[in-house]
Amino acid sequence: MRNLILYLLRYGSFVLFLFLEGICIFMLVNYNESQKEIFLNSSGNLNGRVNSFTHRVGEIYGAHRELDSLAEVVRDLRTQNLYLVSVLEENALDTMALDTGFTYHAARVIQNSINRSNNFITINRGANQGIKPRMGVVSDNGIVGVIRDVSSNFSTIMSILHRQSQVSCKIKNVAFFGNLKWQGLDPDIVFLEDIPKHASVSVGDTIQTSGYSRHFPAGLDVGKVKDVTLSQGSNSYTIEVDLFNDMSNLEVVYILEDEQIEELDSLITMIKDE
Amino acid sequence: MNSNTLPHIFRFLGLFIAQILVLQNIEFDRGVLSYVHPMIYPLFIILLPIKTPVPLVTALGFLMGLMIDYVYSSFGMHAGAAVFVAYTRTFVLNFMEPRGGYNVSYSPNAKRYSIRWFLQYSAIMLFLHHVFYFSLQFFAPVYIVPILLNTLGSLIVSFLLVGFFQIVFDPQD
Numbered sequence: 001m002r003n004l005i006l007y008l009l010r011y012g013s014f015v016l017f018l019f020l021e022g023i024c025i026f027m028l029v030n031y032n033e034s035q036k037e038i039f040l041n042s043s044g045n046l047n048g049r050v051n052s053f054t055h056r057v058g059e060i061y062g063a064h065r066e067l068d069s070l071a072e073v074v075r076d077l078r079t080q081n082l083y084l085v086s087v088l089e090e091n092a093l094d095t096m097a098l099d100t101g102f103t104y105h106a107a108r109v110i111q112n113s114i115n116r117s118n119n120f121i122t123i124n125r126g127a128n129q130g131i132k133p134r135m136g137v138v139s140d141n142g143i144v145g146v147i148r149d150v151s152s153n154f155s156t157i158m159s160i161l162h163r164q165s166q167v168s169c170k171i172k173n174v175a176f177f178g179n180l181k182w183q184g185l186d187p188d189i190v191f192l193e194d195i196p197k198h199a200s201v202s203v204g205d206t207i208q209t210s211g212y213s214r215h216f217p218a219g220l221d222v223g224k225v226k227d228v229t230l231s232q233g234s235n236s237y238t239i240e241v242d243l244f245n246d247m248s249n250l251e252v253v254y255i256l257e258d259e260q261i262e263e264l265d266s267l268i269t270m271i272k273d274e
Numbered sequence: 275m276n277s278n279t280l281p282h283i284f285r286f287l288g289l290f291i292a293q294i295l296v297l298q299n300i301e302f303d304r305g306v307l308s309y310v311h312p313m314i315y316p317l318f319i320i321l322l323p324i325k326t327p328v329p330l331v332t333a334l335g336f337l338m339g340l341m342i343d344y345v346y347s348s349f350g351m352h353a354g355a356a357v358f359v360a361y362t363r364t365f366v367l368n369f370m371e372p373r374g375g376y377n378v379s380y381s382p383n384a385k386r387y388s389i390r391w392f393l394q395y396s397a398i399m400l401f402l403h404h405v406f407y408f409s410l411q412f413f414a415p416v417y418i419v420p421i422l423l424n425t426l427g428s429l430i431v432s433f434l435l436v437g438f439f440q441i442v443f444d445p446q447d
Contacts, residue, residue: 013328013361014361016329016332016333017332017361020332020333020336020353020357021357021358024336024339024350024351024353024357025410027349027350028349028350028351028354028413029350030349031349031350032348032349032350034413035350035410035411035413038414039413042414
């Protein structure tokens with residue numbers, strides 16, 4: 001209050017000036033026709049501008065809310081789409097896999113690791129969906145691993161990035177086969193061992209599953225030869241394989257069910273029994 | 275009310291009467307003279323004693339302008355211009371301060387300072403008044419040319435009238 005009084009004492013004449021000028025302008029635009037018209041026109045313009053501005057602000061605000069609800073719709077649609085794609089791919093792979101004797105189950109990866117020496121992957125399909133241990137698991141680009149344990153709705157996969165993982169593989173168009181193993185370092189690199197040294201291998205050759213593992217059908221592309229070494233005194237190459245798969249970025253995987261495995265098992269058991 | 279106040283009251287009334295009885299009738303329809311709307315009443319504000327408090331000067335200007343407006347039926351125009359020129363008088367006086375400074379008890383007139391100083395001071399004050407008045411009259415920036423022409427035409431005649439007033443009455447303190 002004291003400050004206000006001081007202010008008025010100091011700037012009182014200016015305040016009075018503004019006040020009196022305000023009265024004058026008020027009279028001017030109220031009692032004089034031409035000034036009134038000009039004032040109303042220009043203030044009408046101003047009003048119009050302010051109105052359109054507030055209107056636009058409202059529009060933007062409304063648009064934001066609409067965006068939010070649209071985002072929710074998009075999210076739902078994406079979820080549906082992902083499901084439908086997995087169903088479609090499942091079906092497509094089904095028909096593709098007819099002649100191999102394998103059927104496919106689609107599953108989503110819910111847990112994954114690549115940086116341990118023994119890596120496991122968890123998926124959201126289990127015994128209730130027909131998943132059994134020892135089934136092979138592939139992704140769009142290559143092989144992922146083998147089912148190890150199954151609960152009613154989930155399964156764990158022993159990743160190919162596991163020290164004990166072994167998958168029988170061959171060089172494309174060549175019959176020589178060996179075991180695909182991981183040595184526990186780079187998640188993009190696995191090693192193909194036991195390819196005899198008289199086989200012709202060159203960098204860039206494609207590595208495929210051989211079909212001998214029984215987890216995987218023959219002819220699935222796995223990776224590309226990156227380096228070939230022949231250690232001294234050894235009869236076989238050690239081939240460095242660059243995986244087509246990005247093991248760190250798995251979302252949807254497909255579990256391979258071998259329809260003939262029981263038949264084959266019983267046949268092999270007969271051999272063992274002898 | 276002492277003897278110093280009386281001349282200002284008379285000047286107030288005299289200039290008001292001169293404005294409404296004589297100068298109001300100076301209206302030409304066409305030609306250069308149509309820009310001439312002389313106004314002498316700001317001389318009352320010009321000649322108020324320097325020590326008059328600014329709020330009082332402003333209020334007196336408002337009163338004078340309001341009375342003129344009442345007769346002219348131009349509510350707000352003369353009052354607005356008079357209030358403006360009354361308030362800015364302090365700044366003009368500051369700007370115009372002669373070498374010896376002011377004797378704040380007296381009016382800023384030709385007798386106290388010089389005829390040349392007084393005419394310069396009056397010209398500035400009249401210009402401010404006129405330009406503000408015509409701005410209020412036309413009330414839109416697009417009329418800048420008529421505003422300036424009217425200001426110029428009226429200023430010349432108003433200034434001559436102030437000089438005439440100075441010669442005839444030689445206003446005292």
